[in-house]
Amino acid sequence: MASPRLKREQSFDFEEAISAQEAVGSASASYSPSGGAFGISPPESSPRDGRKRRKDRTSWVNHTFTPHFDGHLWRKYGQKNIKDSAFPRLYYRCSYRDDRQCLASKLVQQENDDDPPTFKVTYTYEHTCNSMPVPTPDVVAEPPATGDAYLLRFGSAAGHGDTQQMDQRERQQHHTAVRRPFVMLSFDSNRNLHEQPAFPSDQPAAAAAAASPSFTPPPRALPPPPPPSTMNGGDDLFSTWDPFRYGLNDDHAQIGGHIYLPDNCNVGDDNYC
DNA sequence: CCGATTTGACCCCC
DNA sequence: GGGGGTCAAATCGG
Numbered sequence: 001m002a003s004p005r006l007k008r009e010q011s012f013d014f015e016e017a018i019s020a021q022e023a024v025g026s027a028s029a030s031y032s033p034s035g036g037a038f039g040i041s042p043p044e045s046s047p048r049d050g051r052k053r054r055k056d057r058t059s060w061v062n063h064t065f066t067p068h069f070d071g072h073l074w075r076k077y078g079q080k081n082i083k084d085s086a087f088p089r090l091y092y093r094c095s096y097r098d099d100r101q102c103l104a105s106k107l108v109q110q111e112n113d114d115d116p117p118t119f120k121v122t123y124t125y126e127h128t129c130n131s132m133p134v135p136t137p138d139v140v141a142e143p144p145a146t147g148d149a150y151l152l153r154f155g156s157a158a159g160h161g162d163t164q165q166m167d168q169r170e171r172q173q174h175h176t177a178v179r180r181p182f183v184m185l186s187f188d189s190n191r192n193l194h195e196q197p198a199f200p201s202d203q204p205a206a207a208a209a210a211a212s213p214s215f216t217p218p219p220r221a222l223p224p225p226p227p228p229s230t231m232n233g234g235d236d237l238f239s240t241w242d243p244f245r246y247g248l249n250d251d252h253a254q255i256g257g258h259i260y261l262p263d264n265c266n267v268g269d270d271n272y273c
Numbered sequence: 274c275c276g277a278t279t280t281g282a283c284c285c286c287c
Numbered sequence: 288g289g290g291g292g293t294c295a296a297a298t299c300g301g
Contacts, residue, residue: 076278
């Protein structure tokens with residue numbers, strides 16, 4: 001069966017506008033501003049309309065250390081080596097593309113080989129699958145200023161573009177999520193993970209959970225899944241927060257396919273420590 | 274067996 | 288014509 005083909009949409013150059021902001025360092029997904037691309041025409045099935053260049057479509061760019069932390073469930077559908085780029089470009093589309101005719105897709109491309117590396121994430125179309133975008137943590141990996149410990153800051157940035165598209169009800173229900181819990185995780189030279197919790201008083205010890213060998217629930221520093229009442233059958237959104245998907249375990253924090261390790265670890269071919 | 278990922282091929286835009 | 292986005296068959300893994 002032929003996949004739905006995308007109709008050419010009026011161009012709106014979010015990419016230019018948002019790239020100018022150079023939001024490097026924030027892991028938050030910069031979803032399209034209010035009044036964005038909702039109301040997209042349903043795909044029409046002209047056999048060849050699907051393979052349009054991105055310029056034809058609404059897109060916006062986010063620079064992040066954590067390209068997978070955006071609160072949605074993505075399915076990879078392609079990878080290409082890009083000319084003049086040392087890193088391949090990864091193509092993802094919404095996992096609900098077929099189920100809910102959700103056209104959202106994203107491109108992830110590593111931008112550099114820094115430690116941690118940054119990624120350019122280009123989102124195309126907004127989610128229409130009702131798997132409501134969850135405020136993403138602002139995860140900032142800070143190189144060791146003193147000593148040899150990396151700091152992972154969750155919720156450190158001042159603003160979330162993605163809250164703009166929440167309606168009032170959602171905003172209310174995301175109240176806890178936008179209170180910006182703050183935690184710093186650091187490794188010392190003995191590979192011990194330390195957390196410096198700075199949660200609001202009612203926040204559970206998420207960092208302790210992150211350091212726990214079992215680590216079942218996602219840390220509250222990460223955006224919680226939306227409450228069931230707001231989910232339109234989107235209960236499986238929880239899979240987005242599978243701790244193994246994000247590589248969070250007792251030994252290291254792996255975000256966006258990259259493992260944050262203490263300096264004395266061998267960050268070599270297999271990140272062996 | 275089913276869903277996700279990989280990867281080469283196809284196709285469109287620049 | 289080349290680069291880049293997508294498709295879809297093959298493969299993998301649970």
